[in-house]
Amino acid sequence: MRWxxxxxxxLREGLNDPEGRVIGNALRNLGYAVENLRVPKCFEFELESENPEEEVREMCxxxxxxxxxxxxxxRIEPVN
Known part of the structure; x- marks a missing residue:
């Protein structure tokens, strides 16, 4: 099945996020009241698997x- x-x-809470700090500072300089901006990574892909939960946890x-x-x-969703 395809997913x-x-x-x-x-980054775990309490760890320094330099990219988030730079972007947050730039937004504040533009007049926006943002605090504690963090930059996550997002991976999106399709996977052919009979056991996607296990494979995705292993990939992580x-x-x-x-x-x-x-x-x-x-998040794992079936592809129709």
Whole structure:
């Protein structure tokens, strides 16, 4: 079966996000009242699998996220 997968990877709470800090500062300089801006990574792909949950978790553990510094969440939907 074919699945559409979205994986969001974020730095763990309390870790420095330099890219988010720069973008947040730029937005504040433009007059927007933003605070604590963070920049997650989003991976979107299609997967042919009989066990997508297990494969996506494995992908996250092996490559997409570093468990020491990242949290991740994913969504798996069937492709019609």
């Amino acid at each position: 559409r997968v979205t994986v969001i990877v974020r 553990r092996k490559l997409l996220a570093n468990p020491l510094i990242h949290d991740y969440e994913y």
